[in-house]
Amino acid sequence: MPRLARYLRLLHRLEKEDTTRVSSRELADRLGANAAQIRKDLSYFGEFGVRGVGYDVRFLIGELSRCLGIDREWTMVIVGAGQLGTALARYRGFAEEGFKCVGVFDRADGSAGKEINGLVVRPADEMADFIRDNEIPIVVLAVPAEAAAEVAAQAIEAGVKGILNFAPVRLSPAPGVFIHQLDLSTELMVISFYLSG
Amino acid sequence: MPRLARYLRLLHRLEKEDTTRVSSRELADRLGANAAQIRKDLSYFGEFGVRGVGYDVRFLIGELSRCLGIDREWTMVIVGAGQLGTALARYRGFAEEGFKCVGVFDRADGSAGKEINGLVVRPADEMADFIRDNEIPIVVLAVPAEAAAEVAAQAIEAGVKGILNFAPVRLSPAPGVFIHQLDLSTELMVISFYLSG
DNA sequence: GCATGTGAATGATTTCACAGCT
DNA sequence: AGCTGTGAAATCATTCACATGC
Structure with missing residues (x-):
């Protein structure tokens, strides 16, 4: 709720x-x-x-x-180190509520090596192992729409239990995995709908 | 819808x-x-x-x-040029759906003068006039919680018709103004709720 | 035959209104 | 007296099922 x-x-x-x-x-x-x-x-x-x-x-x-469920600390990783992913990784509000970002991933040819908030951006192909090794429960997806489905599948395969997806595509549901969709453009459309209607 | x-x-x-x-x-x-x-x-x-x-x-x-209401172009301004505001100003998805950001504002002592996407960040006290002069219908609030209410009041006073508020405070409703709340931490809590429940 | 558009049925959510406790 | 907790009532949303038209 x-x-x-x-x-x-x-x-x-x-x-x-x-x-x-x-x-x-x-x-x-x-x-x-x-x-x-x-x-x-x-x-x-x-x-x-x-x-x-x-x-x-x-x-x-x-x-x-x-x-x-926030009487504990949750760890999470952010995938996609573009504008949105970087902003999310730096966003203080998450840590305040007990959501700690412990890893940021991006395609190797992208912003790999960049440092955000004391975390080095790692190549995306290390994500699955990282999730498995550290038993990360939550993944935040800030990747382009085309990449979302594949990254999500890898993350689920690696044992993730919750996904917050900013990419504007519906991810296919998986048993035991909670997927929450959040599309920024859609939110603006809600406004334009009310303004023009 | x-x-x-x-x-x-x-x-x-x-x-x-x-x-x-x-x-x-x-x-x-x-x-x-x-x-x-x-x-x-x-x-x-x-x-x-x-x-x-x-x-x-x-x-x-x-x-x-x-x-x-997206068979036309909507202009909007973003207030708050921190991490989130900057990311939003650069986000391509908005323009793709016809939402054009034509102004970014921040406190004078903040990131004023910074350039984002070809737009110079202006001091916040110029916001109201800018909205009035250009008849901006939509404001995106990416300011800290403490500042949100005041900025919103100024924007409404200046004639804005829709507000997308990322600050984690409820803005008091005003007649003829549609306010849409979007709190990123809350979205993560929804996930932790399902994971722990 | 096939898929829309829609009243009727079902299900979920919100609000009312009040019994029950301090 | 004041405020919670909760069945019952009302409202809102979803789904079913079928008449309607291509």
Whole structure:
């Protein structure tokens, strides 16, 4: 659930503001959402609140982090060291949420040897072994559309469990592998759709 | 509808492969979707197909482009010339779909003066006038979370109609302005949620 | 015969409304 | 009194199945 992630963000901000308790209503107001929705989302994972009182911010942060699987550190590799891949590798937001990029790969004739964030860009044909040896669970694909399917297949073969794909192609699903598609142009089209409609 | 954008992309690929006709079933197979869904999505905008035959690829591309509002060129500006903003400004996929970045802005003390893709990064306080003078409809926000709300307010004040916001904060809605949120860390959390759940 | 377009059926999600606890 | 947790109701989305037209 992507909503849980947004709740968690807001809770972190509340914690910084030294708020210790919060009600579903307050959360809803600040998120532009419905209070019942928030309660239902949370109650799906357990009874985190106290009736008549609300939720303890710090406690809820802990529980939500656990539910979202970010009470641990995830390692990941980024494939594609072009503009987008480089930006992603440098993006601080990932590390802040516990997603640590431990490898960047690109075609040998591309930007190999380049250093990003203290990581040397390695040739793509070393990716599979790297994933296997280090048991990397997550791959971020920032390669051109033509290359995406093949890289994904190699990564899956090497044991990856989740793929975040920025290339504008649908990857064929594989059992036990969660694939999440994110296409930047499509996001802009959503806007143009609303602007022109 | 983000699905329409995916249909359109596939259609473009089919056109390149010199396919002139396609059925909802074929589209569905290649997209991993349901044929009825596709027909319903399309029929919402008009009767684009021919019974017993299917859809004419080129014709459907034209109609879909129109529905998605990308039968024209949209101008946009990118605010924030950090890693992400720079990558977005250089990203070719936008121009390919008709989204032309005509201005990049950043705080004066930041990367001002830097050149990206032939565009000089301008100080952020010139943004509002630029938007007004050039009637820019779309702003892409790639600024830190703290700055997002203020920049958005200025852009809206200056007449912007759509905002694609990469900062991890919810922007307060404004009448007549379509705001689309896209938070990269949240996308990774979706993956960790599925991997750990 | 074949594939669209669409009402009807099913399924999922969101919201309401209130019982139950502090 | 105040706020959670949750069945029931309402809304929204997807899928089925078939009449309609090439």
